[in-house]
Structure formats: structure tokens, C-alpha cells
Amino acid sequence: MPQSNIMPGFRPAISFTLVYLALIVLIPLSAMLLKTFELSLDEYWAILTNPRVQASFRISFGAALIAAFVAGVFGFIIAWSLVRYTFPGKRLFDALIDLPFALPTAVAGIVLAAIYEPRGWIGKLVMDSLDVQIAYKPLGIVFALIFIGLPFVVRTIEPVLQEFDTAMEEAAASLGATRLQAFVKVILPNILPATITGVALAFARGVGEYGSVIFIAGNMPYISEIVPLLIITKLEQYDYAGATAIGLTMLILSFLLLLLINGLQWWVRRRSGQL
Template identity: 85%
Template structure:
């Protein structure tokens, strides 16, 4: 006899899951693919090799990668602090981490632009001391994407640290390992998969972010113009073919990069014995 499931309703829930994936994810993406098929290879190539398009891709993906890496580092530090150390105002600080989730992206962009512009509170200090302009430059995009992506890393790493057995750290210390050795050999292999997941989420959000970026980016072609803004520009100019080609290329590149991150995550889990 086939083994029965503990929870009933497997077939209806599976059907609902497939229906959801088809209706919300697969059908819109397939429509984008079918729309792009109306272009010939030469037309598609001409759109992608345009200097402005290539510059926008470079700005979007490089900024998202840098911001996700920085968010992964500082997100782990924040998660570690929240889990391991008690301090006054901890609950309030923990609640503020989720603020970018609830804050409208346009509001976040306006606030960040006001703070980091050359006459802003932080922007003026950085300009006077370091001579570096943050707002209306690619650096401003990185700052905005860090603000957006940081909560993804914190909320992904925090549960793993809460479930981590500190007895392993004590055992390593009793065997003569110092703090650095304990972190590299005991803690890091257990939290690295979660950190990579947070990195992937922050990167995926950063590549497609629009509202919080356009106010601080300056939106200058070849300098600080992001791909989502270029797609909007193409649509406003009724260049649906160009918008479709750029959108499909962005989708394919994002998928390949996320696939690479997931493969790296699987490799780390396998090396650490979690699989």
C-alpha cells in the first residue's frame, strides 16, 4: 500500500501551488519571452549593443552586487549583535531593521537624497572631509540599495544564529581553539548558507529597485541611469520592442546570477555536512 501523508489535502494544495506559479509567475514571464520573439536577432542585438543600454546594465548590476556584498557583511554583524548581546533599546533597534520593508520606496529615495546630497547633513560632511559626492552618482545608488537590502540579510541570518548550538563553541574552546579558529571552523560553515541566501535576496531586490534609486541617482545617461528607469523611458517613448528586449535580457542575467548563488550555497552546505 502506498504510504499515506500525515497532512491530508496533498493534491489540492499541489494543484493550487501550480496554479499560483502559472498565473502569477510563469504566464507573465512567458508573455515577455513571446513578445521578444517578434524581434529578429539583428534587431535584438542592435538594442543590446547600444552604448546607453550597456551603461545602464553596468550601473544596475555592479551597484546591486556591491550593495548586496556590503549588506551581507553588515547584516551579519547586526544579526550577530541582536542575537548574542543584550543592550538597552534592543527591541526598538530590532523593529527599526524592518523599516525599509514598510516604508514606501519613493519616500525612502527622497529621504536618502535629502541626506546625502551635497548640501545635505551627511553629504556635506563627506564632501568637505573626503571630497566625495554621494548623491546623484553611482555611489548614491549603492547607498540606497544597501538601505533596501540590509533587512533581507538580517532576517535571514538571525534565525540561524538563534538556533545555533553554543555548546559547539564551548567544545572548540575546550579543545584549544581560539576565537578566530572557532568562528572560521565552527560558526562560519553553519551561517554561510543563510548569509548567501540573504545576499541573493538583497541582490535580486537591488537589480529591480526603482523608487528609492531614481531620486538619489541623478539619472544621467552613461553615468547613473539604471535599467528599470531605461525601460520606463522606452515605454514612454512607445518603444515597446526596446523595452521588451532590455527586460528579457535583465531577466536572463538575473536568473543566471541567482542560479550561480544557489549553486554556491548548495556547495557550501555539502562541504559543511548540512546535506
């Protein structure tokens, strides 16, 4: 008699999964939602329409989006180089890609601030040559988020490139396609879903990033103050309802943007014939 489930112990496994989701995800989010309900609609709207809060949302989401797209471009170039080329120190370079995963975010923030501040090694060079300040400005936040998000893009694209059949490129070349045409028509449709996934992961990490940002941001209201820092400020002032209201709004906006990105990924997969 055939088994009804191919996975042994399905019921204990699914029970453990549901308990995990409830304890780690659903209950904390429900607590935040209930705390926000202590506010009236007018009070909630007053918090969200506060100019300082709106400026923080623009900085956090704007910097995260810009950093994610930049990380997507450079992450693809790095992944392509690691898969397609052999060069001295390749293994060391490949290992260094994962450094932001292991490095404490506070340490990363201190290092980035020291390098990019106006008197730092790179910051002074950029200031003298281009008259552009990186640290303590929104540009510094973008640089920090690129540093944090780049490994997500590289490690998402790299396995797809490794599994890609180069015979498809050779077939395109034999049919008279140029390198650019082969890339656009053959390679790009196969790696675009993975690239979108990597960009989404980098964006999701960037929106909620705190430790690596506060040291390089300058944390000036209306200029370089991020939403996580504003939430902590509210908590330090014992304004728990205000902090949860901002947190809930951030969660909703992040979910909607990730839903949009996943929808775009599904559309690309469908157009490329991968579904």
C-alpha cells in the same frame, strides 16, 4: 489502510499552486518573451549593444552586487549583535531593521536623497571632509540598495544564530582554539549558507529596485541610469519591443547569477556536512 498522502487535500493544493504560478509568473513572462520575438535577431542585438543600454546594465548589476556584499558583512554584524548581546533599546533597534520593508520605496528614495545630496546633512559632511559626492552618482545607488537589502541579510542570518549551539564554541575553546579559530572553524561553516541566501535576496531585490534609487541616482545616461528606468523610458516612447527585450535580458542575467549563488550555497552546505 494508510493514506497515500500525508497532506489532506493534496490535489486541490497542488492545483491552486500551478494555477497561481501560471497566472502570476509563467503567463506574464511568456508574454514578455513573445513580445521580444517580434524583433529580429539583428534588432535584438542592436538594442543590447547600444552603449546606453550596456552602461545601464553595468550600473544596475554592479551596484546591486556591491550593495549585496556590503549588506552581507554589516547584516551579519547586526544579526550577531542582536542575538549575542543585550543592550538598552535593543527591541527598538530590532524593530527599526524592518523599516525598509514597510517604508514606501519612493519615500525612502526622497529621504536618502535629502540626506546624501551635496547640501544634505551627511552629504555635505562627506563632501567637505573627503571630497566625495554620494547623491546623483553611482555611489548613491549603492547606498540606497544597501538600505533596501540589509534587512534581508539580517532576518536570514538571525534565526540561524539563535539556533546555533554555543556548546560547540565552548568545546572548541576547551580544545585550545582561539576566538578567531572557533569562528572560522565552527561558527562560519554553519552560518555561511544563510549568509549567502541573504546576500542573494538582497541582490535580487537590488537589481530590480526602482523607487528608492531614481531620486538619489541623478538618472544621467552612461553615469547613473539604471535598467528599470531605461525600460520605463522605452515604454513612455511606446517602444514596447525594446522594453521587453531589455527586460528579458535582465531576467536571464538575474536568473543566471541567482543560479550561480544557489550553486555556491549548495556547495558550501555539502562541504560543511549539512547535506
